[in-house]
Amino acid sequence: DTEVTQTPKHLVMGMTNKKSLKCEQHMGHRAMYWYKQKAKKPPELMFVYSYEKLSINESVPSRFSPECPNSSLLNLHLHALQPEDSALYLCASSQDPGIPGELFFGEGSRLTVL
Amino acid sequence: DAKTTQPPSMDCAEGRAANLPCNHSTISGNEYVYWYRQIHSQGPQYIIHGLKNNETNEMASLIITEDRKSSTLILPHATLRDTAVYYCIVRAPTGTASKLTFGTGTRLQVTL
Numbered sequence: 001d002t003e004v005t006q007t008p009k010h011l012v013m014g015m016t017n018k019k020s021l022k023c024e025q026h027m028g029h030r031a032m033y034w035y036k037q038k039a040k041k042p043p044e045l046m047f048v049y050s051y052e053k054l055s056i057n058e059s060v061p062s063r064f065s066p067e068c069p070n071s072s073l074l075n076l077h078l079h080a081l082q083p084e085d086s087a088l089y090l091c092a093s094s095q096d097p098g099i100p101g102e103l104f105f106g107e108g109s110r111l112t113v114l
Numbered sequence: 115d116a117k118t119t120q121p122p123s124m125d126c127a128e129g130r131a132a133n134l135p136c137n138h139s140t141i142s143g144n145e146y147v148y149w150y151r152q153i154h155s156q157g158p159q160y161i162i163h164g165l166k167n168n169e170t171n172e173m174a175s176l177i178i179t180e181d182r183k184s185s186t187l188i189l190p191h192a193t194l195r196d197t198a199v200y201y202c203i204v205r206a207p208t209g210t211a212s213k214l215t216f217g218t219g220t221r222l223q224v225t226l
Binding site: 045099 | 150152156157158159160163199201207212213214215216217218219
């Protein structure tokens with residue numbers, strides 16, 4: 001299994017809603033990542049988890065709250081988002097956080113904030 | 115991580131080789147060169163990476179100049195399905211979690 005699975009594929013939420021994005025991998029990878037991608041722009045790194053601990057936060061607003069309950073699962077909790085937060089949210093994983101190697105990306109969750 | 119420069123767009127005829135250049139003149143000795151691509155509305159896909167030597171896999175070849183200041187990704191027989199944005203990224207091993215930072219990439223259009 002070389003897949004990173006993201007759910008839901010599409011999400012529409014109001015600015016007062018609380019929702020979560022989920023990411024799962026069963027490759028035994030110990031690093032997991034959240035990226036945000038706006039239309040026609042490259043992906044931008046948001047968070048990196050290394051061995052289930054948050055190791056990089058790219059100054060992301062607190063309305064985005066990541067969580068890594070175990071080595072296979074990564075969540076992104078969303079609360080009080082703004083319309084400008086509408087984007088494709090990509091999850092990725094890699095085998096060893098410190099050694100350069102392949103990042104496996106999911107297909108993304110497309111978020112629309114009304 | 116070193117910055118990379120890529121042309122914004124390129125065209126290639128189907129069946130021909132696509133040669134995508136990348137400049138990384140400030141690369142450090144321990145930084146690897148990575149290539150990813152992103153087909154429309156999909157997640158990025160790893161293609162290949164290398165440090166000094168040329169690399170080849172089932173998808174592509176990576177040619178790194180001797181001074182390591184530039185590289186070229188070669189898709190030997192481009193098909194319509196290779197139409198995508200191609201990202202050249204430079205990244206160093208850190209011993210801890212490190213970033214993979216995407217630049218603006220090259221939009222490759224493969225045509226009949």
